[in-house]
Amino acid sequence: MAYYRACLALPLRPLASGRMRFIATRLPRLPALSCQRWQSTTSDSPRTHDDSHETADLSHLNPEPEDYARFIFQDKCHVTMFAGAGGNGCTAYLREKYVEEGPPNGGDGGSGGGLYIQAVEGLTSLHKLARRGVIKASRGKNGQGKSKGGKRGDDILIQVPIGTVVREVDRYDPVTEELARLKKIREEPLPVDEDGEVIDFQPVRHDRWVLHPGANPSDFLTVQFPRLKPRRQAIAAMEPQAPIYLDLSQPMDKPMLLAAGGAGGLGNPHFVTRSMGRPKFASRGEGGMKLELDFELKLLADVGLVGKPNAGKSTLLRSLTNSRTRIGNWEFTTLSPSIGTVIIDDNRGRPLVESKRKRTHFTIADIPGLVEGAHLDRGLGLGFLRHIDRAGILAFVLDLSNGDPVEELQKLWHELGEYERLRNTKPEPTSEKTQGVIDWNASEPEFPDGESMSRPLNYQSTGSLPPLTMPPLHTKPWFVVATKADLEHTQDQYRALQDYLSAVQNGTEEHPSGHQDGWKEKLTAVPVSAIKGQGVSRILKLVMEFLE
């Protein structure tokens, strides 16, 4: 029975204890309406393949437009995250009977909570993460007397769907900043007074030291603070290199560290010297890192349905899976992508399709329809074209009853080609040509020429977000699903389409993408009537052949 995790960011117990404990809130079983990944054909639902269509109930293939599952979907979000600051060290002294002025025994502060990320199965949208906006790990507790160390801050774990790309936009690391400041001080010549004598003046660092509670603020001026470099937790060595760029296309067994919390401050015993047996100060905890991250979900499906609006993609998905996507006889019925799972072997006898690799299922992504000029952000195309990137196999869904399917196929390939061209070319923001064309690196920080920015975005990194690298679309296996074959006068259309595909395969026709090295193996058009569940089982066999 599927349960859905209620929250994405879950507090964890400190890693130092060697164990991470999820405090996962579990919901009672959610109604099917709230979920977007659909189980398939099997179980109690009627089979809708050729052999069983006469007896099966096909009403779900031609439902009322209202009979659909409502779901929230978000495939992009920007989140600001703060790692926890370290707790302060403590200034305390041993007090016992007959020991009036005992040695210092202030405990160290606890380190701050870290930020972790994990890609998990079962999530399909980033909307829960987007809703949080700002995520903060908790601060470490201060140290206490009697050498008691402070408690660690709670870690934060963000769980994201598989197929999420995480990119860093900006970061602020107080430790790096402090190191840079110290370096600058070292390099600068010491200030001299009117007589030419060096002024040994150290600015008071209230933010780096804590005095004994009984001390006067003026003690900040009299106490000689030692030189203390900012510190990091040892676990910070596991942080990914800046700038962060993660492509989480596989489920992760363990969470991955994004930013470790600030190190806890040191208690006063750390500062004992021969001349100062009872230091009156302890160090403050280091600040936590601030990360600004861009999350982008690229649906990871084995098959992506590409087609014009109203071609019948959602009906096809319904006939292959238990998906409850909306169907309607108008364009743009589907407004956000959804994934259906086709189970080909539920261990209840013979599998529907033989699988050499013992595959039990594959996934299909229904993507909103593409219109001409989708690459220029017309229709809904652009927002979702990128989901086609991640599909392993492209299934072009062509409506046999509406226009010339060959022409339609060529137009779809043209849109994909244009999208790919835009994706691969970096836009120049100043050039007139690119005005009105989509900025693929919208979150990329800009550095105006000749203008020195006091703190550029992502100042530790190279200053630009790396572009997403994807394999070329034309090299992916593809086939055509010729749908609405039940309608009249569609045979000729189908024949023309099949002849065209054979010609492309033989090399007599150019690949519709216009590339010489486009995929040309086993090019075929599968005639189906999705609304009646006829012919769809051939798609399963074809997909399995491609997958294996």
Ligand SMILES: Nc1nc2c(ncn2[C@@H]2O[C@H](COP(=O)(O)OP(=O)(O)OP(=O)(O)O)[C@@H](O)[C@H]2O)c(=O)[nH]1
């Ligand atoms: N006769 C017939 N009608 C079909 C078939 N498949 C889909 N339709 C009808 O075509 C219309 C559009 O179907 P959808 O599945 O919503 O089309 P879509 O491609 O998902 O459309 P968008 O979501 O707008 O991109 C609906 O009225 C379906 O009932 C088919 O095989 N035969």
Ligand SMILES: [Mg+2]
């Ligand atoms: Mg649809």
